[in-house]
Amino acid sequence: SQQGEEDPQALSIQEGENATMNCSYKTSINNLQWYRQNSGRGLVHLILIRSNEREKHSGRLRVTLDTSKKSSSLLITASRAADTASYFCVPLTGANSKLTFGKGITLSVRP
Amino acid sequence: NAGVMQNPRHLVRRRGQEARLRCSPMKGHSHVYWYRQLPEEGLKFMVYLQKENIIDESGMPKERFSAEFPKEGPSILRIQQVVRGDSAAYFCASSPDTPRAETQYFGPGTRLLVL
Numbered sequence: 001s002q003q004g005e006e007d008p009q010a011l012s013i014q015e016g017e018n019a020t021m022n023c024s025y026k027t028s029i030n031n032l033q034w035y036r037q038n039s040g041r042g043l044v045h046l047i048l049i050r051s052n053e054r055e056k057h058s059g060r061l062r063v064t065l066d067t068s069k070k071s072s073s074l075l076i077t078a079s080r081a082a083d084t085a086s087y088f089c090v091p092l093t094g095a096n097s098k099l100t101f102g103k104g105i106t107l108s109v110r111p
Numbered sequence: 112n113a114g115v116m117q118n119p120r121h122l123v124r125r126r127g128q129e130a131r132l133r134c135s136p137m138k139g140h141s142h143v144y145w146y147r148q149l150p151e152e153g154l155k156f157m158v159y160l161q162k163e164n165i166i167d168e169s170g171m172p173k174e175r176f177s178a179e180f181p182k183e184g185p186s187i188l189r190i191q192q193v194v195r196g197d198s199a200a201y202f203c204a205s206s207p208d209t210p211r212a213e214t215q216y217f218g219p220g221t222r223l224l225v226l
Contacts, residue, residue, distance in 0.1 A: 042217035098156040
């Protein structure tokens, strides 16, 4: 497995604004996943996008994948204070394998 | 369908004692993964198990740490003779038995504090 590189490291926005988080990786993948970790809690799987997909939506989440640039972005629209968390991207080349986490992005949404 | 369960949620041990962390995967999941999160750091993979088998233990420290996932019962992560550096949050995740099981479902974690 490989580690995703998230950018920026920290992001602070006002409630109601959109949050855009970016991820880059190094080698070819089968899919890329985004996870969220609220402070002091376990991780929650947010969304998975496959290598043959370019864009995917889930509620207020929109994820894009550009395999030519080896990059992905996660957009959270109309952010809420409850979105305050750390976000991690995980590129995967196969199933049933370990996940490798980077440093993540710390998102703070101010009420 | 209950999620991944871990117990205890908090565990305090003195140096030299043993710590046993339990993980019950989601119903229908036979793949279990253990991760460790040191303070102010990201999650690091430790071990991947299927029922009665260790598939990948590349992230496990060579000494004092062991893991099992018996045919019946929860998966156990065991740390013998704990040291202060073992203080961390330990997370368990599980995935289903389908051929393309890519998503892992995480438990709430066990926070181990070694005094």
